[in-house]
Amino acid sequence: MISFNELLPYWTGNEISINIVVFLNLLGALVLGLLVGYERSYHGRAAGMRTFGLVCMASAALTVMAGYPEYWYGARAAHVFHNLTGMSLPDPTRIIQGTVTGIGFLGAGVIVKDGFSISGLTTAASIWTSAVIGVMVGLGFYASAIMLSVLSAGCMIVVSRLQGKLPSRQAIAMTLKFNKGFVPREAALRQMARERGYEIASGTIAVNYSAGQAEWHFVAIANHDVQARLTDLAQEMSVFEGVDSFHLSYARN
Numbered sequence: 001m002i003s004f005n006e007l008l009p010y011w012t013g014n015e016i017s018i019n020i021v022v023f024l025n026l027l028g029a030l031v032l033g034l035l036v037g038y039e040r041s042y043h044g045r046a047a048g049m050r051t052f053g054l055v056c057m058a059s060a061a062l063t064v065m066a067g068y069p070e071y072w073y074g075a076r077a078a079h080v081f082h083n084l085t086g087m088s089l090p091d092p093t094r095i096i097q098g099t100v101t102g103i104g105f106l107g108a109g110v111i112v113k114d115g116f117s118i119s120g121l122t123t124a125a126s127i128w129t130s131a132v133i134g135v136m137v138g139l140g141f142y143a144s145a146i147m148l149s150v151l152s153a154g155c156m157i158v159v160s161r162l163q164g165k166l167p168s169r170q171a172i173a174m175t176l177k178f179n180k181g182f183v184p185r186e187a188a189l190r191q192m193a194r195e196r197g198y199e200i201a202s203g204t205i206a207v208n209y210s211a212g213q214a215e216w217h218f219v220a221i222a223n224h225d226v227q228a229r230l231t232d233l234a235q236e237m238s239v240f241e242g243v244d245s246f247h248l249s250y251a252r253n
Contacts, residue, residue, distance in 0.1 A: 018071050019143035022064050026144070029060035030151055034159065042168050043221070047121050049163050053155045054125040058132040061148055062096065065139060073140045096135050103131035117173065117251050126156060170222045172198065172230060173251035180212045182242035192240070193220050196233060213244065219251050 033056025034049045041048030065072075072092065107124030129152050136145035178184050186205070193200050198220035208215040230248055237246045 015071060015140075016143060018068055019141060019147070022061065022141065022144040023147045025060050025064045026057050026148055026151055030057040030155060032056060034155075038163075038166065041163055042166075043171075050122045050155055050159050051125045053159065054122070054129045054152060057148070057151060057155075058125075058129040061132050061136060061144070062100070065136065065141060065144075066093070071140070092139065099131055099135065100128070103128055117249065122156065126152065171201070171251040172220045172222075172233070173217070173247075173249050174220055175215065175217050175247040176237070176243055177213060177215045177245045178242045179244045182214070184214055184216060184242060189216070189218075194223075196236070197223055199223055 030053050033053040036056070037047070037049035037052030040052065107127040110123045110127070111118065111120040129148070133145050133148050133152070136142075136148060176184070176189075190200050201219045201221050204217075204219040206217040208217075230250065234246075234248055237243055237248070
């Protein structure tokens with residue numbers, strides 16, 4: 001049975017000091033990741049503040065822990081193990097590398113792309129972060145693992161609310177199917193979008209042509225002025241010249 005004294009090496013003054021250093025690195029990485037993620041979120045990208053924050057913070061956790069190998073598995077516990085067996089503790093870096101890589105493939109499985117919209121990136125990032133939390137527990141950085149868990153949960157709960165209050169440029173995926181024989185003009189479509197507070201994103205236009213009917217796909221990004229709501233756009237599309245049918249949806253690409 002494990003005694004209380006056997007657990008003490010993981011909670012010594014030095015161990016707590018190192019965990020505080022790790023925590024400060026995690027907090028700084030989270031803030032910087034959120035800053036970079038806001039730029040992407042502002043432009044309507046799928047990988048936003050939460051995704052960038054989680055990935056940046058988890059990466060910092062792995063890097064910082066690698067800098068304190070003498071504290072792996074508890075500094076005094078490792079010393080006792082060496083004195084009793086004459087052997088050094090095994091190097092866990094290869095195990096960590098394999099674990100993080102394998103979890104990366106698992107996280108990729110939850111990412112779903114539907115047209116111009118991508119979902120599941122934050123879930124994938126949280127799965128990868130959970131793997132890092134497990135690595136920290138395995139190495140004996142218990143306090144840091146608890147801190148990372150709290151920061152990760154806070155990132156997913158609080159940041160989503162904060163992101164909704166911050167200024168952003170909404171993106172809308174549009175599919176327009178025109179009447180048979182009607183030839184749409186890109187300049188007219190761009191003018192239509194500008195009049196409603198949107199700009200057609202460069203490089204997103206795709207054109208299909210079948211049985212005499214043209215079908216255009218593109219993403220419209222809201223500009224800095226007041227833009228029309230999705231429901232208002234739908235009403236206007238129903239009477240727009242040459243449009244036979246259409247499909248509008250919010251896009252995160």
